Amino acid sequence: MPRMASRFRINKLVVIGVGLIGGSFALALKRARAVKHVVGVGRTRRNLAAALKLKVIDEAQEHPARAVGDADLVLLATPVGQMAAVMAAIAPHLPPKAVVTDAGSTKRDVIACARRFLGGHFPRFVPAHPIAGTEMSGATAAFRELYRDRYVIVTPQRETSAGAVKLVRSAWEACGARVVQLDAREHDAILAAVSHLPHVIAFALVNALARRPNPKRLFGFSGRGLRDTARIAGSPGEMWAGICVANRDALLAALQDYESELEQARAAIENGDVEALKLMFEQARRAREKWLVKKN
């Protein structure tokens, strides 16, 4: 007899922070018929109203504490800077069955918050991070295909319940994502390099240009190169400020590597050393090509 997959289904999902990330998670689970009822919690009524209207959520709540009663799964999808406050608020109200997970871009600090603020519920907390996103934000930016074929990194701790990990894995797989388990420190080092650093670079570049005498003319003559390089400078400042500080040591290490490359390029430009620049640039070009081949 063929083995029947037990149908994965969450009765009550609570999404705290109904933006691009939380909203897309809800939409993808709904699409997969893997969730019955979605409660959305948010700071602004306007965003929650939009989320209701777009059927991203079925019920809106302003207070996290009131939302989590009888929850099967709670997704914390707020900026990482707000995780501590949200965890402290929900901890006394979580039903024992509830599995809590997050979508934060940094893992060690979120785990430290959970250890401190979720208390006895910590074993049912599964730290996770979907490697997906756009520069858009808010419930109106959410779309159900955001996680299709994207990685979700889970970083369970020694105490984390296997059942809780399984539930969170199943939920992300129902969204079409590929779930990978990593050490939290490794996650933070990798993300500092491939995501947090590029964001700092994009913000700094746009600010440097905007401060020049005639930014209007400047931007007017820009091409696709700057548009792509600067795209992620459209990301929400509050969220990224929180991420940068939460992942400070890993980000500073990545920034130092980058600044040393930049200094080498600067020295070669100052010296008019075309050969040295050519070597550096060709090296980067080949590294990028190898990486693109691996991705496809």
Add this chain to the structure above:
Amino acid sequence: MPRMASRFRINKLVVIGVGLIGGSFALALKRARAVKHVVGVGRTRRNLAAALKLKVIDEAQEHPARAVGDADLVLLATPVGQMAAVMAAIAPHLPPKAVVTDAGSTKRDVIACARRFLGGHFPRFVPAHPIAGTEMSGATAAFRELYRDRYVIVTPQRETSAGAVKLVRSAWEACGARVVQLDAREHDAILAAVSHLPHVIAFALVNALARRPNPKRLFGFSGRGLRDTARIAGSPGEMWAGICVANRDALLAALQDYESELEQARAAIENGDVEALKLMFEQARRAREKWLVKKN
């Protein structure tokens, strides 16, 4: 009686450097029926053979000097580092009627080359720069729509013949481009900021990542943010090394502005100053939004 536009037509176009830029120029003019015969000059037989096969050019030549006889328009579309040698090679063979133009990303150094190496032909040299391109290169990357609605900046000098400027303007307009006249110094300052600096940044970022212990894993977990930020690191190293050195002073000034922004961000990260980072990042986000609105 309605005014009849005199039909713009070039009998013989010589494209020196049949890559993305030169090849697309030829294809666009052919599409507009604005050129009768296109001679392509290149350093590799393979690229010229591809250009012939794809009908980017009608005739291939390995030596610039032999190609320019009876030319009406000569486009120099080689890397800027090769302009001096090419100009020196063609100068004795240019017919008096020939208008020479270029597509170099820097203008003051190309103008200085032309003054020195084109000699008496200098008044028929029109310095120009199409703000278009992709990270691809070679004749196979050329496509006739590359210049549609893109800016082409011309930077004629005091001596430049009005008729020569008119011919070059008409040719670019026939490609669908919008021609704008700028001072060469202003062109170089603007392009240093919006194009040359972003390239240096992208090359440095990819090199910094590629040097880390496990680049394969690192790139594997990267998302769309890094992919876009690093796209222009796929550009040809030789070409960009030449541009960076040719536009050294303007690029170093832009690099300094950028590094000072980066240092501010680093200090705020070190101090865990979320508020300062948030301000910086939001400022960049708003500047980018204003610029995108202006572009559309």
